[in-house]
Amino acid sequence: MEPTVHLEAFAIHLVTSNDSPEFTHLNYALTHSSIIGLDAEWKPNRHAPTLPTVSLLQIACRLADSHESPVFLLDLQAIPLPSVYELLREVFLSPDVIKLGFRFKQDLVYLSSTFCEHGCSPGFDSVEPFIDITAIYNYLQPKQAGRRTLKQTKSLATVCKEVLGILLSKELQCSDWSQRPLTEEQKTYAAADAHCLVEIFDVFHAKVVKEGKNSRNKHWPPDFGPGLKQIFEVSNGCNMITRTTFCEASNMIRVTMPELHSSTDTEEVDSIKSDTTTKQVDNSLLWIIRKYGDKIVLKDADGKLKISKKKAKKSSAGSECKQKTHEIVEEWQGPPPWDPSVGGDGCPKFLCDVMVEGLAKHLRCVGIDAAIPYSKKPESRDLIDQAQKEKRVLLTRDAKLLRHEYLIKNQIYRIKNLLKNEQLHEVIETFQLKISEDQLMSRCTKCNGKFIQKPLTTEEAVEAAKGFQVIPNCLFDKNIEFWQCMDCRQLYWEGTQYHNAVQKFIDVCKLN
Ligand SMILES: [Zn+2]
Numbered sequence: 001m002e003p004t005v006h007l008e009a010f011a012i013h014l015v016t017s018n019d020s021p022e023f024t025h026l027n028y029a030l031t032h033s034s035i036i037g038l039d040a041e042w043k044p045n046r047h048a049p050t051l052p053t054v055s056l057l058q059i060a061c062r063l064a065d066s067h068e069s070p071v072f073l074l075d076l077q078a079i080p081l082p083s084v085y086e087l088l089r090e091v092f093l094s095p096d097v098i099k100l101g102f103r104f105k106q107d108l109v110y111l112s113s114t115f116c117e118h119g120c121s122p123g124f125d126s127v128e129p130f131i132d133i134t135a136i137y138n139y140l141q142p143k144q145a146g147r148r149t150l151k152q153t154k155s156l157a158t159v160c161k162e163v164l165g166i167l168l169s170k171e172l173q174c175s176d177w178s179q180r181p182l183t184e185e186q187k188t189y190a191a192a193d194a195h196c197l198v199e200i201f202d203v204f205h206a207k208v209v210k211e212g213k214n215s216r217n218k219h220w221p222p223d224f225g226p227g228l229k230q231i232f233e234v235s236n237g238c239n240m241i242t243r244t245t246f247c248e249a250s251n252m253i254r255v256t257m258p259e260l261h262s263s264t265d266t267e268e269v270d271s272i273k274s275d276t277t278t279k280q281v282d283n284s285l286l287w288i289i290r291k292y293g294d295k296i297v298l299k300d301a302d303g304k305l306k307i308s309k310k311k312a313k314k315s316s317a318g319s320e321c322k323q324k325t326h327e328i329v330e331e332w333q334g335p336p337p338w339d340p341s342v343g344g345d346g347c348p349k350f351l352c353d354v355m356v357e358g359l360a361k362h363l364r365c366v367g368i369d370a371a372i373p374y375s376k377k378p379e380s381r382d383l384i385d386q387a388q389k390e391k392r393v394l395l396t397r398d399a400k401l402l403r404h405e406y407l408i409k410n411q412i413y414r415i416k417n418l419l420k421n422e423q424l425h426e427v428i429e430t431f432q433l434k435i436s437e438d439q440l441m442s443r444c445t446k447c448n449g450k451f452i453q454k455p456l457t458t459e460e461a462v463e464a465a466k467g468f469q470v471i472p473n474c475l476f477d478k479n480i481e482f483w484q485c486m487d488c489r490q491l492y493w494e495g496t497q498y499h500n501a502v503q504k505f506i507d508v509c510k511l512n
Contacts, residue, residue, distance in 0.1 A: 038101045057074040092127045125298045137154065337410065362505075393431070447488040451484065455482060457482070
């Protein structure tokens with residue numbers, strides 16, 4: 001048995017009603033914290049297509065005016081959801097509160113649908129500024145000499161063990177979170193998952209401050225004067241692959257300020273708690289938000305609006321791990337039309353139904369040929385015809401389409417996952433796609449076209465862009481390479497967003 005090392009003691013408050021002292025405490029904590037950790041627990045719902053109902057929301061707060069870090073367990077089965085909806089929405093969107101989570105997007109999808117079902121429309125569609133623990137973990141890794149350091153996807157337990165030296169028990173992950181009362185072990189487990197997020201953030205925060213100081217940067221401590229507004233404005237023109245304004249602005253900051261990176265020492269950590277209230281740390285949090293702040297935005301394709309009209313019967317069967325909520329109903333049989341055994345050329349080709357259009361973009365990003373339907377509202381028949389004609393596998397979330405399988409054998413696959421990254425992973429696994437690093441960003445995300453082989457110089461790009469695309473002035477003196485789509489002529493260029501995107505797909509595709 002593994003020894004369990006405990007996190008530093010922290011208070012746990014179970015909030016079950018909106019007229020309790022715990023609720024007042026929660027209100028206070030949420031308005032006096034700059035950093036909160038979020039996690040949720042739910043009971044999987046076996047009856048597709050409804051989403052699981054979240055039964056517990058854990059909020060770990062780092063109070064700015066004391067050294068306390070209480071964790072609140074919001075019992076969503078007991079508390080009337082409309083009574084906490086506004087409060088949570090405000091926190092999720094507050095620019096002054098850094099929200100931390102570990103792969104929180106799925107939690108948010110379920111949380112949003114749970115609130116929607118209780119009349120709190122439109123649920124929660126975004127959380128910002130948000131920082132994922134995986135991003136923090138990657139930052140804390142020693143920097144390697146190479147240009148691109150490979151980042152890895154690790155479990156929260158592993159991250160905790162490596163960063164904090166703490167073993168998180170995972171035994172209760174699969175316990176029944178809808179049973180009441182919750183056991184003490186469940187409460188401790190649930191609270192620890194949220195609490196460790198703020199502890200990990202502390203380590204990260206300390207490192208950022210330390211590196212800022214070490215860099216002997218005359219701009220440190222960072223002071224965000226009127227210049228930032230300009231930076232935001234300029235950066236808005238520099239879009240390439242979708243990223244947030246925060247990150248774009250941070251790229252610009254990186255250009256305008258001397259590098260902060262210095263030593264790679266992850267061991268030594270200054271105590272951050274001791275000077276939480278000083279101006280310098282406030283500024284360092286601002287710096288962190290601007291440099292590392294991301295956001296989660298839910299779109300319809302993420303299942304946000306997939307709320308069942310007929311409420312699903314509560315599953316009476318035992319519990320499943322929250323990782324395994326999507327049951328495999330229809331297995332892929334194969335072989336796909338591109339398989340050499342059926343006379344194909346070995347090049348995978350897909351047709352993404354409108355419900356998985358986001359997946360089409362993701363597939364293009366990793367170099368896979370992914371078409372979309374000719375018309376905006378195609379009939380089933382149109383989809384079948386197109387797939388057949390172009391020898392593509394039709395990817396859809398619509399189970400009804402599978403009824404047409406007899407028309408095009410081995411050319412329809414129903415996607416099980418709701419989130420784009422997971423869908424991409426699902427397709428790669430199901431069809432055993434080989435993705436190599438040089439395939440990344442080799443295709444136009446807009447139209448599926450291939451890029452012209454040779455990169456363009458800035459001058460050529462300016463010429464090519466005339467009349468239909470604006471190239472931001474800020475790129476001119478940077479000696480950047482451009483690519484042009486052979487089909488739609490769209491220009492792309494290498495920027496930090498590009499590297500972020502490449503890195504993301506390296507992670508998703510688990511390239512090594
Ligand atoms: Zn194109």
